[in-house]
Amino acid sequence: MNELDPIYHLYLAAVLFSAGVFVVMSKRNVVFVLVGIELILNGANLLIATFSRGNLNGQIFAIFSIVLTVCEVAVALAILLNIYKKYTTSNLDEVRELRNE
């Protein structure tokens, strides 16, 4: 079985993580920021899966993390709908206050 050295998977996870950080910090659209968060979480999941080859516990915790990500995206989408209704924009810089007094 001539599989690739798993060290490359670690570097791939590092690429995913840092690309996610770049997207979260530089883009101004809410959906873009969510895409960046997905990239970061996938980098973490790839690390878990790589370090736990041949061990089922790592897979179980990666599945838990995926389920938590789904929860996060669902709640974020609901909040995004409320923000868009109030401000009619999905640009994060124009959302400046929590509520109108």
Added chain:
Amino acid sequence: MIQVVQYFFFILILIGVGLILWTKNVIHAVYSLALVLVSLAGIYVLLNAELLAIVQILLYAGGVVILLVFGVMMTSRMKGRTLATKSKNSLVALILSVAIFTSLSFVFSEVSFSERIELHQPNQVEDIGISFLTDHIVAFELIAFILLVALVGAAYLAKISSNE
């Protein structure tokens, strides 16, 4: 042969990440994210994590990407305007992400996978299912409860916004 398939998925992931970084169009970024997620599922299969690959395709490529597309559809004014989004603080973000990548690579260069791990597990899914209901029963029930609360809460928040 396995190496060729692995390089293929690696290249697909790098193309997807590059498209996300390069594009200004939100919907293109979401579809590139779908490419990245499906290719990651392939890498999970090659890492002998089959159930994780299936969950990745079902929940990420089938659930999260659809939710993000809905988010784009409901929050972008399609007619007359492009979906272009602006970038800001690009230099600071670039410096920070390069610093993170460098430090992570520095840590990973110390890792060595010297010992051979026995990868062949024929009835993985059955073992994971038993493990969910025995060893990890508390975490399993908690995650189910959190999922229920989050979905009901999301539906309630969306209902508030559509009623007013």
